[in-house]
Amino acid sequence: xxxxxxxxxxxxxxxxxxxxxxxxxxxxxxxxxxxxxxxxxxxxxxxxxxxxxxxxxxxxxxxxxxxxxxxxxxxxxxxxxxxxxxxxxxxxxxxxxxxxxxxxxxxxxxxxxxxxxxxxxxxx
Numbered sequence: 314x315x316x317x318x319x320x321x322x323x324x325x326x327x328x329x330x331x332x333x334x335x336x337x338x339x340x341x342x343x344x345x346x347x348x349x350x351x352x353x354x355x356x357x358x359x360x361x362x363x364x365x366x367x368x369x370x371x372x373x374x375x376x377x378x379x380x381x382x383x384x385x386x387x388x389x390x391x392x393x394x395x396x397x398x399x400x401x402x403x404x405x406x407x408x409x410x411x412x413x414x415x416x417x418x419x420x421x422x423x424x425x426x427x428x429x430x431x432x433x434x435x436x437x
Contacts, residue, residue, distance in 0.1 A: 324429040326372035331422045334359055338415060341407065349406065356415065357399040364395040376422060383421035394418075 333355065340352030362373050363380065377392055394414060401411055 321433060323372075323375065324426060324433065327376070327422060327426045327429060330359065330363075330372060330376055331419065331426055334415075334419050334422065338419060341412075353402040353406065357402040360395040360399040360402075360418075364392045364399065366392070376425075379421055379425050380418060383424065 337352040337355040337359070340348055340355070343349045343352065362368060362370065363376050365373065366377075368374055377395075380395065381392070395418070398407070398411055398414060398418075401407065407415065
């Protein structure tokens with residue numbers, strides 16, 4: 314597989330996670346309780362997938378590595394944060410600090426998407 318094909322595949326998988334997370338984060342703010350609950354469950358499932366150390370999904374494993382490196386307030390603890398946030402979201406709506414952490418996760422994935430596009434275009 315060419316470098317462009319490899320990076321394109323990585324980008325596609327990252328973008329899928331990023332889009333799902335972004336859509337669910339928007340859904341958390343939905344005034345309808347059912348929609349917000351669905352979004353919480355969706356985010357919790359995404360976070361559990363990322364935190365699953367035995368995952369067979371290359372995208373999940375790659376995102377776990379990204380989070381360990383990119384989350385400034387929790388360097389080296391990305392998986393622990395994902396597990397903790399998933400547990401919280403399954404029980405209740407997120408508080409302000411948890412929302413900030415979720416947004417940091419989304420930004421870290423988006424940053425890697427942008428970096429991957431730059432590699433595809435030969436700029437990195």
